[in-house]
Amino acid sequence: MARIQIALPETFVFSTQIPLYMSHINYGGHLDNALLLSVVSEARVRFFKSLGYSELDVEGVGIVVADAALQYKSEAFHGETMVVEMTAADFGKFGCDLLWRMSDQASGREVARGKTGIVFLDYSTRKIAPVPQGFKESLV
Secondary structure (H helix, E strand, O other), X not given: OOOOOOOOOOOOOEEEEEEXXXXXXXXXXXXXXXXXXXXXXXXXXXXXXXXXXXXXXXXXXXXXXXXXXXXXXXOOOOOOEEEEEEEEEOOOOOEEEEEEEEEEOOOOOEEEEEEEEEEEEEOOOOEEOOOOHHHHHHHO
């Protein structure tokens, strides 16, 4: 079976630190696979905030997650602080990919990497909307 391989850029425009709590840890004693995505979701909220937006208001439109792919590199444990780096790439008419990497702050060990496909949505009409130009220009 072919495994997902995610190529990352050399640089990211955003980085944030998120500590792992007991609620992130599963019965195996490491970061739960479903909760890894919740850590990435928190980083995504912070990414948009750093650009002056919220996920519901990027120049008048919001975002929805269209797809997600991730690749595990190592375990992560309670008490470790994750550094989540993020950038946008592969812009289309209605969306883009958010590429991310998660690493342990203390050791630099890569824990996971992935991409989240987002689509812009006009929540008032419930229809997809073009990528806001200012958002794209702030990242390209």
